[in-house]
Amino acid sequence: MRAALVQLNSSDDPAENLPTTQAFIASAAENGARFILTPEVTNCVSASRTRQSQVLQTEQADITLAALRQQAADLNIWLLIGSLALKTDDPDGRFANRSFLIGPDGAVAAWYDKIHMFDVQVSAKETYRESAGYRPGTRSVLAQAEFGKVGLTVCYDVRFPHLYRQLAQAGAQILTVPSAFSPVTGAAHWGVLLRARAIETGCYILAPAQTGAHHAVRGKQRKTYGHSMAIGPWGDVLADAGTEPGVIYIDLDLSEVSQARQRIPSLFATPDYGNPK
Numbered sequence: 465m466r467a468a469l470v471q472l473n474s475s476d477d478p479a480e481n482l483p484t485t486q487a488f489i490a491s492a493a494e495n496g497a498r499f500i501l502t503p504e505v506t507n508c509v510s511a512s513r514t515r516q517s518q519v520l521q522t523e524q525a526d527i528t529l530a531a532l533r534q535q536a537a538d539l540n541i542w543l544l545i546g547s548l549a550l551k552t553d554d555p556d557g558r559f560a561n562r563s564f565l566i567g568p569d570g571a572v573a574a575w576y577d578k579i580h581m582f583d584v585q586v587s588a589k590e591t592y593r594e595s596a597g598y599r600p601g602t603r604s605v606l607a608q609a610e611f612g613k614v615g616l617t618v619c620y621d622v623r624f625p626h627l628y629r630q631l632a633q634a635g636a637q638i639l640t641v642p643s644a645f646s647p648v649t650g651a652a653h654w655g656v657l658l659r660a661r662a663i664e665t666g667c668y669i670l671a672p673a674q675t676g677a678h679h680a681v682r683g684k685q686r687k688t689y690g691h692s693m694a695i696g697p698w699g700d701v702l703a704d705a706g707t708e709p710g711v712i713y714i715d716l717d718l719s720e721v722s723q724a725r726q727r728i729p730s731l732f733a734t735p736d737y738g739n740p741k
């Protein structure tokens with residue numbers, strides 16, 4: 465089964481990002497992909513909460529979700545919308561960072577709100593406080609697609625291996641990690657973290673990413689690392705998108721999942737370590 469990762473340089477204008485995203489999805493389907501994945505915050509990358517309040521919509525009103533559901537149905541594909549930034553009923557006005565798995569009928573097969581918020585001081589000059597703008601999710605999500613079981617995660621979640629182990633032990637064969645990684649932490653950690661999660665779980669890891677310099681507001685500019693990646697269950701990098709927007713392809717063979725787990729049976733070991741002394 466052929467999968468495709470769409471790498472984007474989303475702006476802070478959902479109406480502008482939608483046709484770009486649709487064009488990449490159409491070309492991926494044309495090239496035979498039956499499962500197509502887009503990055504975190506496909507609809508809007510912004511450094512301004514004011515701007516987000518102006519352009520973001522609720523899930524019910526969101527134009528990107530409606531249009532991409534229709535496109536999945538038209539093309540008869542499975543689609544992971546890595547995430548959409550959406551308005552919620554949160555009393556503090558925070559958005560959701562919500563990932564959607566869409567089936568070829570155009571229906572939402574599963575959705576997941578990013579659990580781990582990127583509240584990090586990368587350096588003296590670079591701080592992120594995702595939890596100020598987004599309400600974290602509270603539940604992990606495993607979905608049944610026609611080609612296999614998919615565990616949904618987002619970006620900074622990749623640093624929390626227990627989530628991946630739980631999803632894999634529950635039956636996941638493919639784990640999705642749509643991202644908008646920072647350039648500094650991306651260069652240091654991105655590929656290694658993705659490979660580690662694949663090796664530990666014996667799952668395919670599919671990680672479509674945002675890339676490049678995004679729209680600047682009053683001197684504040686988001687930049688992202690790119691390098692959308694697909695990792696095989698043995699930990700091998702199957703594809704790396706580099707830093708330009710575009711589409712990369714991989715052919716998935718889920719028998720590789722059981723083969724990797726037969727070779728290294730660590731996933732289902734349940735040692736009792738007692739308490740550290």
Ligand SMILES: O=C(O)CNC(=O)[C@H](CS)NC(=O)CCC(=O)C(=O)O
Pocket residue numbers: 504505508509510549561581582592594619620623644645646649650
């Ligand atoms: O801001 C939005 O609109 C959507 N959220 C994101 O892009 C988030 C928070 S800034 N990015 C990450 O989680 C990067 C993680 C990362 O770079 C790392 O773990 O090193």
